[in-house]
Amino acid sequence: MNDMYSMKKYLSQIAITAGAAALLAPVAALGAFHEQLQKDAAGKREKIQQEREELKQKIEDQRDTIKEKGHAIKEELKERTTAIKQELEVRRTAAKQQMQTEIKKLRDDFRGKAEARKEEMNKKFGEKRSERIEQFFAKMVEKFERAIDRLDTLAEKIQTRINAATAQGKDMTNAHANLAVAQGKIDEAEKGLADAKAKYAELGATADAKKKFAEVKALVQDVEQKVKDAHAALVRTIADTKGMGTTTATTNPSQ
Incomplete structure (x- = not known):
């Protein structure tokens, strides 16, 4: 069990x-x-x-x-x-x-023909008056040539500074534009001065001396204005390049 x-x-x-x-x-x-x-x-x-x-x-x-x-x-x-x-x-x-070579040649040529111009003007205005006219015009030409040369030298320095800044990647658009205006005015001033010299050289042979004087005066005044315009454009360019150098513009470009 x-x-x-x-x-x-x-x-x-x-x-x-x-x-x-x-x-x-x-x-x-x-x-x-x-x-x-x-x-x-x-x-x-x-x-x-x-x-x-x-x-x-x-x-x-x-x-x-x-x-x-x-x-x-x-x-x-x-x-x-x-x-x-x-x-x-x-x-x-x-x-x-x-262009500088051509300008120098024209300037030297103008000075080289001073005696020939004086002889022509002696016949028309007399020796003393023609002497005063020649001296006055020669001093005026020299003054403008110095002013143009100074502006041209300054423009070259500014151009070098702008090129250096551009190479560093900086925006120099305004500076380039203002410098181009200045250089254009400088060239126009030089051309205007050459035209004034050409008109002045015709003074001894002209039948209307008063009219020729007026033409020369108008050309000279235009040159003076072009020099002032170039100077103003360079001042603007220098403002655009502020802080990149010590370049300064002349205060009186006509002297």
């Missing part, structure tokens, strides 16, 4: 254990499935993160490449611009030197 009871108890325990195992099997399988899902999700997240990092690096590499190309293009443009400016400066200097 006891053996029978023991057997039943043993079989009952086996049944309970088997039932528990049967119940736990799906739970274990579910746990394993959940663990696999977590591993898969972690793997996908890692892959996505890796792809993001790769994309980020690719974008940075492309940005660096574009930046390097942009810098190279900028440097190339800068070099080309510098070369063009240097070429223009060489041409400007050559043209300026040629």
